[in-house]
């Protein structure tokens with residue numbers, strides 16, 4: 001994929017100050033990082049630039065402070081975990097006296113600069129803040145795909161005022177996403193699950209135009225079933241969206257996209273771990289029951305559909321996967337997708353919030369072709385939206 005510059009194009013960086021925007025917005029429990037995926041994603045770019053003798057200045061946000069310093073959101077607490085993942089020393093640099101501190105760094109040194117969101121102008125993409133950040137560096141590398149849906153000073157503004165490049169993690173994300181939906185090999189299947197249709201309307205509308213098979217799971221499938229006249233009992237269902245669901249089904253028809261809704265389901269009277277369950281045809285859900293997972297016959301048919309496909313994009317679980325046994329369909333279909341990927345017949349790309357957790361639970365995240373580190377950015381990309389952070393790199 002072309003259109004943006006990468007570290008291969010950056011030239012001699014020895015002694016140059018390179019501002020590297022990373023996404024270090026990692027979950028923490030006290031001083032412990034509970035999921036270091038994003039730190040591991042950031043490491044290759046930082047290490048490569050440091051090896052080439054750059055003065056590496058990492059810019060990142062952490063949490064959602066309100067535009068002023070708040071100790072709770074200090075990136076100081078991520079400095080040691082990042083250093084550990086890198087296996088190198090990382091110096092924390094506070095905003096106060098930042099110029100002087102940066103001036104003491106030597107080629108190859110790595111500085112982690114305090115939270116960019118301690119400036120109100122960061123999220124407003126204020127030119128004064130862009131200028132303030134830009135003064136610290138000679139070059140800009142954006143390696144934070146998962147923050148690229150934000151048009152902030154450090155994710156978008158900087159690309160207009162400094163020579164800008166995509167970092168390795170950004171590059172890998174963009175290349176994988178291009179393969180999955182940009183110029184994919186057909187047939188393409190998409191799995192879209194999750195609780196509510198309302199949060200994924202734009203995703204569904206975009207996907208019916210793009211994919212050959214749209215597999216709808218999770219609570220959102222109930223809204224589609226209800227739209228088709230199925231009595232879903234006590235199931236989670238957005239009855240006010242049934243007309244919209246019908247519009248989406250019509251659009252799919254016109255675009256020759258096959259929509260897969262479950263025809264057998266696992267139901268229970270209570271939503272808790274391991275309640276009594278029944279597996280029934282969707283037309284047999286009782287008034288006091290709720291649908292909590294896709295049934296085994298439907299999962300098998302979905303697996304057969306995947307076998308005919310060359311490309312898969314996955315976002316969201318098929319059932320209430322955090323509560324056993326309602327993870328069965330998600331785990332089973334994820335395993336099928338992983339096996340097809342391993343055998344070389346399928347390119348599989350997954351991303352977005354719960355999805356990574358679901359694939360980890362299925363033990364197959366490593367067997368997918370690519371698992372995105374992004375939550376919101378992945379969804380906006382699935383909606384076909386232009387991501388400001390990516391668009392700014394493309395303009396270079």
Ligand code: 3PG
Pocket residue numbers: 023025063064146147150375376377
């Ligand atoms: C994320 O964690 O999804 C990204 O880092 C973006 O964070 P935000 O939603 O606070 O902008």
Ligand code: MG
Pocket residue numbers: 375376
């Ligand atoms: Mg977010």
